[in-house]
Amino acid sequence: MPSILILNGPNLNLLGTRQPEVYGRETLEMVEQSCKDHAVKLGLTVECLQSNHEGILLDAIHDARDTHSGLVLNAGAYTHSSIALMDAIFSVELPAVEVHLSNIHAREEFRQKSYISKAVIGQICGFGSFGYLMALDALARRLLPTRGPGA
């Protein structure tokens, strides 16, 4: 069964209480559980990791090359600043999907630039936690073409 690494970056550990009007009321634990439940239906397994530290996220992406078949990444504010995370995704050559809970294109100008988007299959934003499930659908279609949704 292909395994997907779901990576969440800085401040996403505060989901549920952090600006709920922007990021929703679900906790990260709830979002991760929904991903695990959805993955089972798709024939995927998932591992979830959150870190507030760029280096830990980088190491996790590097390690994923040998242990996972794809990545789902919400890099939080590092999205808008981290050339290192972009380079890491390019380097490991795993299919990756970028997720944001909020619609970053409808927010402040500094959020509208994503370095991550240059290295991924596609970006999903603005759909809240449902975006993570859509990202898993996209990876299932890529990795299990005969089992993905609609196949």
Ligand code: DQA
């Ligand atoms: C975010 C959007 C980023 O701009 C912000 O820094 C976050 C969360 C989102 O999920 O909408 O931390 O990635």
